[in-house]
Amino acid sequence: MIPRQLQVEPTPGEAPRILARDAHRVVVDKPAGWLTHADGASARPDVVRWLGGGVGVHQRLDVDTSGVLAFSLTPAGAASLQGALQGRRAEKRYLAVVEGAPPAASGRLTGAVPAAPGQPAETRYRVLRRGAGWTLLEAQPITGRTHQIRAHLAAAGCPVRADARYGDPLDLRAPRLLLHCASLALPDGARWEAPPPPAFAPYLGEPPAALRAGLAADPDTTCYRALDGEADGHPGWTVDRYGDWLWVQHDEGAPAGPLPPARGVYTVVGRRDRSRGGQPMPALTAGEPAPLPLTVTEHGVRYLVELGPQLSTGLFLDQRPQRAWLARRAGGMRVLNTFAHAGGFSIAAATAGAETVSVDLSKAWLDRIPAQLLANGVEPSRHDAIYGDVFDWLGRLARRGERFDLVVLDPPSTSVGKKKKRWSAARDYAELAALAAPLVAPGGLLWTATNHRQLTPHRFAAKVAAGLPPGVALERVCPPPVDHPCPEGPAPVKTFVWRFP
Numbered sequence: 371m372i373p374r375q376l377q378v379e380p381t382p383g384e385a386p387r388i389l390a391r392d393a394h395r396v397v398v399d400k401p402a403g404w405l406t407h408a409d410g411a412s413a414r415p416d417v418v419r420w421l422g423g424g425v426g427v428h429q430r431l432d433v434d435t436s437g438v439l440a441f442s443l444t445p446a447g448a449a450s451l452q453g454a455l456q457g458r459r460a461e462k463r464y465l466a467v468v469e470g471a472p473p474a475a476s477g478r479l480t481g482a483v484p485a486a487p488g489q490p491a492e493t494r495y496r497v498l499r500r501g502a503g504w505t506l507l508e509a510q511p512i513t514g515r516t517h518q519i520r521a522h523l524a525a526a527g528c529p530v531r532a533d534a535r536y537g538d539p540l541d542l543r544a545p546r547l548l549l550h551c552a553s554l555a556l557p558d559g560a561r562w563e564a565p566p567p568p569a570f571a572p573y574l575g576e577p578p579a580a581l582r583a584g585l586a587a588d589p590d591t592t593c594y595r596a597l598d599g600e601a602d603g604h605p606g607w608t609v610d611r612y613g614d615w616l617w618v619q620h621d622e623g624a625p626a627g628p629l630p631p632a633r634g635v636y637t638v639v640g641r642r643d644r645s646r647g648g649q650p651m652p653a654l655t656a657g658e659p660a661p662l663p664l665t666v667t668e669h670g671v672r673y674l675v676e677l678g679p680q681l682s683t684g685l686f687l688d689q690r691p692q693r694a695w696l697a698r699r700a701g702g703m704r705v706l707n708t709f710a711h712a713g714g715f716s717i718a719a720a721t722a723g724a725e726t727v728s729v730d731l732s733k734a735w736l737d738r739i740p741a742q743l744l745a746n747g748v749e750p751s752r753h754d755a756i757y758g759d760v761f762d763w764l765g766r767l768a769r770r771g772e773r774f775d776l777v778v779l780d781p782p783s784t785s786v787g788k789k790k791k792r793w794s795a796a797r798d799y800a801e802l803a804a805l806a807a808p809l810v811a812p813g814g815l816l817w818t819a820t821n822h823r824q825l826t827p828h829r830f831a832a833k834v835a836a837g838l839p840p841g842v843a844l845e846r847v848c849p850p851p852v853d854h855p856c857p858e859g860p861a862p863v864k865t866f867v868w869r870f871p
Contacts, residue, residue, distance in 0.1 A: 615660045634658045
């Protein structure tokens with residue numbers, strides 16, 4: 371099962387950086403998700419337009435690849451770049467994180483590249499660092515075929531991590547393709563370097579703060595995961611930042627992890643033995659209490675969370691990229707958000723101009739939606755909230771002939787509805803998908819998500835597909851956010867987007 375769209379989304383607010391500029395050349399550090407130049411088929415940002423046009427293009431980086439990219443400004447600059455790049459006298463060095471390990475500590479890879487059949491291709495590599503299930507390499511393309519490094523490493527049995535084209539398209543273990551052009555050197559002595567992006571931090575042995583550097587520096591984002599348990603070297607201990615406050619969750623007896631500075635800290639302790647009572651409620655363990663509600667932002671969208679009264683704050687941080695997609699793309703859509711909780715997906719879609727309907731079994735959570743809409747300058751009257759059992763309401767809405775451009779399914783792993791029937795994502799997700807399918811308008815989208823750990827990406831895709839009618843195609847696999855790393859296994863949260871015919 372291969373998704374139709376194989377590229378990652380550009381990170382909101384991220385843009386190229388100028389590395390060097392003179393009279394003849396301009397060199398940038400291209401982010402992942404950006405095109406080198408417009409492709410005429412998408413609205414993705416591209417570097418040529420960002421530079422204002424009028425530049426000569428002599429090399430390209432895949433949309434998912436980041437790093438050094440040089441352009442000419444004059445005929446002399448064009449001659450220097452063209453001669454070096456076409457004459458194979460330029461030296462390009464890439465960083466790549468691959469699944470597994472290559473056959474040797476260093477070597478030379480040759481063989482056919484699918485994008486350039488019949489043409490010679492050569493890539494040299496050396497191992498820089500090894501981890502559990504991954505290897506960090508330096509790769510040097512001697513020839514310049516399209517997708518050369520990716521194709522050669524995949525053929526050697528170690529595809530680049532999160533390479534949906536040449537690796538596993540369903541099991542993406544990084545927020546982006548982990549391939550980065552780290553340096554470009556020309557025969558005239560010019561050399562440019564681009565530092566590794568934050569997504570490479572866990573594989574370089576850097577501290578968790580390095581992974582979140584982009585989020586911490588973004589003035590439009592004030593909530594993210596600051597420490598992610600075992601993935602960051604602190605099993606049983608997670609820390610989420612909400613503005614100036616921290617939300618700490620840890621297993622009973624787990625060694626304490628580091629805490630960044632904060633005005634206050636709320637702690638939730640997971641008991642080993644709950645036979646004498648349920649999960650303890652959050653407690654303020656340091657500093658001052660947070661206001662109720664507390665306003666936080668994600669890429670400029672405001673959300674109102676509450677720290678303390680409930681085991682949930684009302685905003686699940688691992689779905690931040692999906693909310694960002696809605697805030698950019700949902701304009702003009704009619705969106706059905708099921709298992710809506712406090713309405714995070716609805717708020718994001720509404721800020722783009724979508725009309726939303728939110729369904730949840732908890733009226734208390736739904737009641738948080740209007741204030742969040744108003745906080746973003748959105749009039750609540752075009753946004754409905756339905757208090758009731760999602761399984762019941764999916765059928766009722768279908769019988770009424772309702773149709774939506776986007777239906778979101780993000781249920782809990784297990785639940786008990788009004789009819790006291792226990793539901794499990796691992797067992798019953800196909801039934802849920804079948805109930806939702808009649809509500810998707812022709813050409814519309816169905817978002818399916820789960821954090822059930824027994825559902826691997828492949829099992830989850832098969833489970834959903836079993837409940838969908840013929841002709842529905844897997845459109846996109848959403849990678850994990852950068853602040854929820856998964857260097858040693860599949861992402862805990864799986865989010866697949868399906869396109870209806």
